[in-house]
Amino acid sequence: MPTVGPPPAYRRPASTVRRATVGALVSSLAGALLAVTPATTAQAAPTLLSQGRTTTASSSEGAAFGPGAAVDGNLTGTRWASQWQDSQWIQIDLGQSATLSRAVLTWEAAYGKSYQIQASDNGTDWRTVTSVTAGDGGTDDLTLSGSGRYVRMNGLTRATGYGFSLWEFQVYGTPGDGGGGGPQLPGGGDLGPNVHVFDPSTPGIQSKLDQVFQQQESAQFGSGRHAFLFKPGTYNNLNAQIGFYTQIAGLGLRPGDTTINGDVTVDAGWFNGNATQNFWRGAEGLTLNPVNGTNRWAVSQASSFRRMHVKGGLNLAPNGYGWASGGYIADSKVDGQIGNYSQQQWYTRDSAIGGWSNSVWNQTFSGVQGAPATSFPEPRYTTLETTPISREKPYLYLDGNEYKVFAPAKRVNARGTSWAGGVPQGESIALSQFYVVKPGASAATINQALAQGLHLLFTPGVYHVDQTINVNRANTIVLGLGLATIIPDNGVTAMRVADVDGVRLAGFLIDAGPVNSPTLLEIGPQGAGADHAANPTTVQDVYIRIGGAGAGKATTSMVVNSDDAIVDHTWVWRADHGEGWGWETNRADYGVRVNGDDVLATGLFVEHFNKYDVEWYGERGRTIFYQNEKAYDAPNQAAIQNGTTKGYAAYRVDDSVNTHEAWGLGSYCNYNVDPTIVQDHGFKAPVKPGVRFHSLLVVSLGGMGHYNHVINDTGASTIPAGTSTVPSTVVSFP
Secondary structure: OOOOOOOHHHOOOHHHOOOOOOOOOEEEOOOOOOEEEEOOOOOOOOOEOOOOOOEEEOOOOOHHHOHHHHHOOOOOOOOEEOOOOOOEEEEEEEEEEEEEEEEEEEEOOOOEEEEEEEEEOOOOOOEEEEEEOOOOOOEEEEEEEEEEEEEEEEEEEEOOOOOOEEEEEEEEEEEOOOOOOOOOOOOEOOOOOOEEEEOOOOOOHHHHHHHHHHHHOOOOOOOOOEEEEEOOEEEEEEEEEOOOOEEEEEOOOOHHHEEEEEEEEEOOHHHOOOOOOOOOEEEEOOEEOOOOOEEEEOOOOOEEEEOOEEOOEEEOOOOOOOOEOOOEEEOOEEEEEEEOOOEOEEEEEOOEEEEEEOOOOEEEEEOOEOOOOOOOOOOOEEEEOOEEEEEOOOEEEEEOOEEEEEEEOEEEEEOOOOOOOOOOOEEEEEHHHEEEEOOOOOHHHHHHHHHOOOEEEEOOOEEEEOOOEEEOOOOOEEEEEEEEEEEEOOOOOOEEEOOOOOOEEEEEEEEOOOOOEEEEEEEOOOOOOOOOOOOOOEEEEEEEEEOEEOOOOEEEEEEEOOOOOEEEEEEEEEOOOOEOOOOOOOOOOEEEEEOOOOOEEEEEEEEOOOOOOEEEOOOOEEEEEEEEEOOOOOOOHHHHEEOOEEOOOOEEEOOOOOOEEEEEEEEEEOOOOOOOOEEEEEEEOOOOOOEEEEEEEEEEOOOOOEEEEEEOOEOOOOHHHOOOOOOEEEEEEO
16 A cells, blocks of 8 residues: 555646635535535634644554644645545544534545535534535535534545545634533543552652562452552662562653663462463563572563563573463563573564573564574474564653653564664653543543543553443554453443554453453454554553453454454453353353454464354464463363364464464363363364465373364374373474
């Protein structure tokens, strides 16, 4: 897709596109609040309300053609341009409700043939009262009568093969309530009692760290949520032990802004040296000088290590080298060696390391300087020189004394950290543009904040929602601190994202409720088809859980309908321990379903679903690293019989797909209820030239169930290994 607009020869000179009348058929709907009629002469404008206001759009043709260009006052120098598809919109948040008098749409040569003018008090419920059905471009100067806080041009059909393109979208009127809108939610504010902010002079930092760790060390399914945020500076002699639902982060723009002379530690003393349940925690944006030269980070799923600089080594195993079961590093620098030791699987992305020791089953790298070369199946390393597309997780930081959220820029074929050159590339957004969500906030309030044009910052806590959180605006950020947790009540879907550009979801957990939800997270509506290659939606450190903290059910956990989405580190888990789990108690048939085209998954962990863990229907999908364990608790062979096939694949590419590629995939079985259960294969895919897999394995844990093959009918059975945990591998398929 081009990143520029129509060629110069196609554009009309600015002097020829301006006119005072609308050469279009305008039909009014009687009784509507907002009426629009053509202006026969230039109208006197009371106040220009739109210039410089927050403006969003369904899509943009490229970074240079964002919606803000249509309200910047540069009449023929900058413009908004949509993707080259019908049904596109651009909306302006006027900041408050206003009495509307006039709208002026100055079209570029790629104009709208038919479109609607709409108004809204909340940005969600739109009043469509006028339709332009035979637009001929130029400047449409329209008289408005009514009120609203939001005004939208809803484009229906284009006049050309290009998109909708506006030099300027101007709205005039009189500021004030205008008879609607009501009180507006404020942006910004304090971060609540469970965000602990330190500076180097704060007394008792170690004591506070220890106090929270005592609460969270073994609270695997507790309700406590905490974030430790360190202002820029140097902190000495600290050992920050990180327990469940605890996040530690620096508040600098760069990792080097905040230095801890000490350790950020995860160990497994609470579980007798077994780290396989060290879930739900994270470290970000810090420089560490470990006391003994090596920092210990013995975690398993749903534990992220981002934008960290370790001036020494990193040990991924617990004290005593007990079991550990996977994790994730991104955008980090480890000067010394990373000791993998007992980690069964691990994914490292866009980082720089001094070395790596040992492989167990599946160690995968993309864009990592210093990574070992691909040598699968022995040692079990899978290495890609670069990551095809990546965009780092947004994060909170301090700019002087002002909190902002930094949204890193997209990278293509990335290698090494995003901050190696000093200042990272991206956009800073003031906290005043965020609704700071605190425990007790209702779904209605959260949706009102989104409708106002605010982003969301969830503070640490547990949030019950009785209606779906609807993220409808392009470029919206939904960021959680301290593993903020959203629980849908009454079987609703917890969150839906519209088919718009650049939404960023990051840093929260969705926990299924006791009433079955058809889905828990939807990225784009069914049938979504807009092109988001220039500005994709990202899902990062967003985890989904069904059961464990209590009975929960969901038919499908995550559905990705939008094209070009990036799923970067997720753990989608049907619980196999805790409270409220059992074959039917926490029924969840499907983990992740991908319908969108050109979707990329980097660090995909999906486990224990009653049927398929991952199903892929979209074209040109890619996965770099996949970790799976089949459901332990299947009562017998019949419970997982899939027609004539024994068992449901851990990762299935639909037969309709022509192009798909994946690297570094593992599936493990531990059928401890009925060890005689057999899976025909761990992976299923059509045999086509464009469908390719690299470095696959299946493992029977101690002979508790077996796989006949790795993928389709390819790969040796695990049965010859008996009770020995020896992987069966396939280097490439087909």
